[in-house]
Amino acid sequence: MLHPVTWLDVFTSVPLTGNALAVVHDADGIDDQAMLAFARETRLSETTFVQAATDGRADYRNRIWTTTCEVPFAGHPSLGTAVAVARLRGEKSVRYVQQTDAGCQPVEVQIDGFVARASILQEQPSFGPKPDPVAVMRAAGLSAADADPTLPAQIVSTGLTNLLAPVRREALHRAAPPGRETLRALLEPLGATVLYLAAVDPDAGAARARGFLVDHAAIAEDPATGSAAGELLAYLRERDGTSELTIEQGVEMGRPSRLECTWEEDRPRVGGDVVIVAEGRLLLAV
Numbered sequence: 155m156l157h158p159v160t161w162l163d164v165f166t167s168v169p170l171t172g173n174a175l176a177v178v179h180d181a182d183g184i185d186d187q188a189m190l191a192f193a194r195e196t197r198l199s200e201t202t203f204v205q206a207a208t209d210g211r212a213d214y215r216n217r218i219w220t221t222t223c224e225v226p227f228a229g230h231p232s233l234g235t236a237v238a239v240a241r242l243r244g245e246k247s248v249r250y251v252q253q254t255d256a257g258c259q260p261v262e263v264q265i266d267g268f269v270a271r272a273s274i275l276q277e278q279p280s281f282g283p284k285p286d287p288v289a290v291m292r293a294a295g296l297s298a299a300d301a302d303p304t305l306p307a308q309i310v311s312t313g314l315t316n317l318l319a320p321v322r323r324e325a326l327h328r329a330a331p332p333g334r335e336t337l338r339a340l341l342e343p344l345g346a347t348v349l350y351l352a353a354v355d356p357d358a359g360a361a362r363a364r365g366f367l368v369d370h371a372a373i374a375e376d377p378a379t380g381s382a383a384g385e386l387l388a389y390l391r392e393r394d395g396t397s398e399l400t401i402e403q404g405v406e407m408g409r410p411s412r413l414e415c416t417w418e419e420d421r422p423r424v425g426g427d428v429v430i431v432a433e434g435r436l437l438l439a440v
Contacts, residue, residue: 156182157436160238163231165378165403165411167427172404172411176201179282179322181217188438193219199367200231204239212253214239218367221234221370225347226255227313229380229413229424232279233272235369236261237428240270256313262425273425275418276381279388282309290319292439293332293340294351294366300325305354305393306312309344310385312422314375315367318344318382318389323362325355327406331373338368348383353399356394359387365405377404378411384422387415 158179168171176196178184181203193201203217212409217224218231225391232252240248240263249262256277264271288298301307306322317340321329329351332340339348352363363386365376369425383401390396397417404411 155184155438157184158242158440159436160241161432162234162237163429163431164234164328165380165413165426167429169429170430171396171409172429173376173409174198174431175231177235178203179238181205184438186427188218189219189224190437192438194221194370197221198200200225200228201373202231202235203274204235209258209311211251211258211263211266213250215253218254219355220367224255226315227277229274230378232259232274233380233426234428235276237265237270237272237430240265240431245416249367253425254313259313260298268430269344270428271425272428273423274380275423275427276312276421278312279385281313282315283344284308285317288339289320290317290349293336294319294326295330295332296321296325296328302354308389310347310389312381312384312388314381314434315346316348316350316379316382316384316385317341317344318350319350322355324363326351326353326362329364331375334373336369337366337373342351345416348382349381350386352386354390356390356396357411359396359398359400361399361401362405363401364372364378364406365403375407377409378413379403380413380424381414383413384424387417387422391417
């Protein structure tokens with residue numbers, strides 16, 4: 155069976171920067187094993203599969219797979235999938251309700267040629283434990299002195315649980331990808347997916363960030379982590395009422411990304427540019 159495939163770069167308007175995503179459409183007949191296998195084939199941080207919604211509130215179901223497992227929610231796969239769906243349907247300005255395992259999230263899309271703008275209203279934030287800062291910094295090759303003295307590391311979720319670790323700005327570029335077992339030992343007991351280092355400038359409403367996650371074969375650095383971006387805004391809002399935040403990520407790995415976050419009622423909205431890179435067909439025996 156042939157499945158339409160859209161390849162996009164998210165949180166950028168420049169092709170071959172930002173965070174890449176492959177979207178497989180008409181995926182109702184694809185089983186979980188094949189989804190995981192194709193996600194590993196792409197070697198991207200996430201690959202998504204669009205299915206018919208099983209929740210009456212939603213327009214489609216978004217199945218999000220890393221190279222190791224399915225995840226309940228993620229930021230750039232949500233934006234990129236909505237743009238891919240809109241393009242396949244021929245819709246240039248649209249609001250969808252997307253079904254993920256984390257719930258139903260409203261997504262807004264504006265398409266102009268091969269470039270789009272999209273934003274998603276994430277789930278209400280929940281806040282978890284604050285792990286030992288020494289262990290957190292050590293995992294990234296840093297010392298306790300590199301941690302932001304006013305912002306402790308903490309577990310936060312807006313649909314996907316991540317470990318936020320604010321650091322001093324001068325320490326961010328010195329961070330090193332953790333060893334696989336080191337990162338697993340840090341994240342798995344906390345139920346977290348990404349170690350998200352962020353250097354925050356609260357006066358400017360801006361931050362620089364780097365995210366690390368466990369790939370099926372190694373450690374991967376994420377060019378743009380939309381889930382953690384919304385969580386960082388929620389984290390800052392809890393402390394000082396921050397309502398807007400612009401985050402740069404992916405600079406150190408040559409895939410610069412820009413994530414724009416605003417507070418809307420009781421949850422974060424995360425948005426940015428999306429550019430379509432390629433379109434084709436996937437032949438997958440199911």
